[in-house]
Amino acid sequence: MTPVSTRLVRLLNMVPYLKANPSITYAEAAADLGVSRKQLQQDLDQLWMCGLPGYGPGDLIDFEFSGDTIKVTFSAGMDEPLRLTSPEATGLLVALRALIDIPGVVDPQAALSAIAKIESAAGTVSHDHTHAAAAVEERAPIESDTAAAVRAAVRDGRALCIEYYSASRDQLSSRIVDPIRVVLVGDHSYLHAWARDADGVRLFRLDRIVEASVLDQVAVPPEPAVQAPPDTSLFDADPALPAATLLLAPAASWMFEYYPMRILEELPDGYHKAVITYASEDWMSRVLLGFGADVAVLAPESLVARVRRGAAAALAAYADLTG
Template structure:
């Protein structure tokens, strides 16, 4: 949850300089440039309206002018220069820029490469792995790929031949979206789980409907307005990360890990946790942990009454 809040804070602080540099930008253009949805952009603008100088009255708060679908800053409250990047932030920007370069039409390639070169000259990032480089090359040149991929659901490494479709960035992680020939379907392959990748001397031929459909990332989308639970997930339930929108917080020495997951209904989340028995436990918030215990006790009582 802290990482999510920090990420939004950095984005909010950089939004005002962006709008100052791009007056009368449209909502769609701003959302695309900032890497958020229109819904998130509107939520961020509403948040910025509550920020400003001490006094927090008219003339103190950040203000915007909306004409049609365009946005212009009318009072920046001194937040008119971009933040300096930390080493971690610079690495994140580099990952995002490299991912955007793989998506035709998303950014000006020359400008993106120039930005990458400038950031690397100031704060060099670790070079990408050979497998990641091969994945990007195959996607860019339209070649098939042979992958050795680690599946978290089975804790095994399998060989797959895939037809790359595109590279997508989801929650600061790079994924290859590709047609898996053995599964006969579209799959997302997380870069850090690709053990090795070899570009094949044959063209990538994913089915046209799969390419036209666009990336299906709905499972990974988290509404920042929703509450988040911190869960302790046993090693035996590691397969959950392949099927549910979980975000790893801490990996423990025994193979278990702490992970975050957003939810809309406390009742639903309690039933969800109970469905995994002792393999999943709620660490936070305490009221959700209490709800899980109460639901479990009620279920036991109902069973005893039968």
Template sequence: MSARLSGRLARLLNLVPYFQAHPGISAVEAARDLGVTPKQIMDDLNQLWVCGLPGYGPGDLIDLSFSEDSIVVTFTAGIDRPLRLTSTEATALLVALRSLLEMPGVVEPAAAQSAIAKIEAAAGTAATADTPDAGPAVTENPVAGRVRDAVRRGRALDLTYYSASRDTVSERVVDPIRIVLIDEHTYLQAWCRTAEGVRLFRFDRIDDATVLDEAAQPPQRALTGDEHLELFEGDPALPAARLRLDPGYTWLLDYYPLTDVEVFPDGSCEAVLRYASRDWMVRLLVGLGSGVTVLAPADLVSAVRSRAGEALAAYAALDAAEPPA
């Protein structure tokens, strides 16, 4: 499921109990509370209006009375009834909660562990027999805890961050927007004041974080839509390498932000990879070996050839230093 769809699904699931707790609230007030636009609230309400229990007859659908001035839930289609989990559902939920504990910043460990204990107690041995032993209690990384706290309280952050693509560590002040899970990694989505744009910061690359005594104030345009959830966005200001990938190396397309891909009949392809640090790019290409050929620019071709020659010379020197068998 895409990040955009999963984010909307989570919001839709929360809307019915939210509007039950705030009868008559306006779309503007709800949008402010939920961190979206009034238009998004109205779009979500129109979607909820055609949702409900299987069968989807007139008496099964969620019913609402809503306008931009007032929103009231008139029929919940059973969403407010206590949930009864089967043993299979309880097992799946336990596995999911334990997986979330391993993702830094997603949940508060104490809260997740409390939920696990309650589900185990309610479901009994039927649901816990097939789940692995939870082991010792999980403690949260202090840095991840501070980031999550800043998101919860709406505070700006001073980050020390390692950028893999640039191979540098930098300090920057950011205005947190939310925490997202993409491709099994946790990211802080935030407005970076240095770059003046929305950026994703991977939790395991945040070396340090200080919560500032000022409110996070991302621009309104940063809060609308999910287009900023792409992990890699091409920066035309960065140099671009034109690469040829042998058929056995096309897996790189899934791991690096390669663009302008041209596939050939033999299964090989050519693509463009932008980079900020030439040293990082040279190390990457030399490490990949003969399966990837640099076609341009000329200075990168020369640097890769030179580094590969140095590596071969070092191996030759080692061979020469070894005594004959």
């Protein structure tokens, strides 16, 4: 299965290539582009549905097929140099700078180089190019070997051997996985991959992958797993539901893998402040009481009071039992 990013690059290059080679044959184009005739036809069908906003006649990329030859009759500007408006350039710069600090998503050095080029092309630098030089010379964040290995495996379609820390079991395990993609969920990046030992799709948090090495094996995740979007329902929260702010002791850190929680703050000594949504305050209080001193409720006040009353009632019942 060809990665989406690889096909996108090929599609972006096809229009100027075909424009520069009018009435080229299918066989010649397929050979030059390094694809089969079937893939070339699929790419042309895809391009035929692309174009400028409006997407009506005169907006979409158009071709003329005569016998066994291909000719671009309307390129929708795809063969022209990219020209960004100021808001578009600003949006790209903000997104790139945000992605630099997220492990496994982009090559920090390549992102920094792109930032410098966009800043220069968008005219955000002075005439003496002082800002452009500063952007080029800015040091990119040091990418960990683990993040680089994950990114390389996803890009090249290679299997990975990872040492993964499981918070629920408080132990390291060695796994061989077939990477599918890197996804962002909340404040963390995850490797979406087919876990061979579990025979299923799993999300591995990148900051819990202690070590990763790219194997000399082609990644072979099942096609349905590749086509299906990652299941992030565990992390989704309904904004219409009430939310509780909790203080979790290190012993309760396994909760992050089993409850839809979002970390607000990492505190000293392994403590975390986190938020969780709930539908029933009665259910939420019963769940929290089961964790004892490992979880403290900070807000809302109504839930704090309910948990306090439940704890007092439990202590009173134990006192009665002991006479």
